[in-house]
Amino acid sequence: MQSFYSVEINKTEWNVPGRYQMLTPVGSGAYGQVCSAVDTLNNTKVAIKKLARPFQTAVHAKRTYRELRMLKVIG
Known part of the structure; x- marks a missing residue:
C-alpha cells in the first residue's frame, strides 16, 4: 500500500x-x-x-478535463 505524507507550501496543505x-x-x-x-523511484525531477476546486462548477470541470487531455497528449 502506498504511503502519503503532508507538507504545507504557501499556506496550502499538500498530501x-x-x-x-x-x-x-x-x-x-x-x-x-x-x-x-x-x-x-526513478531519481528524476517531476x-x-x-x-484549486477542480470540480466546483461546470467551467472548472471543463478546465480540469482540458488540462488532463493536454497532459495526455504531451506525455
Whole structure:
C-alpha cells in the first residue's frame, strides 16, 4: 500500500505519495499551484500541480478535463 505524507507550501496543505520528496514551490495562479519534486523511484525531477476546486462548477470541470487531455497528449 502506498504511503502519503503532508507538507504545507504557501499556506496550502499538500498530501503527496512518499516517493516524491523535496517539494519546492514553482508558481501559482488562478487554477492552482505547481511544485517541483524528486521521484525517488526513478531519481528524476517531476512537476506536481494541485488544482484549486477542480470540480466546483461546470467551467472548472471543463478546465480540469482540458488540462488532463493536454497532459495526455504531451506525455
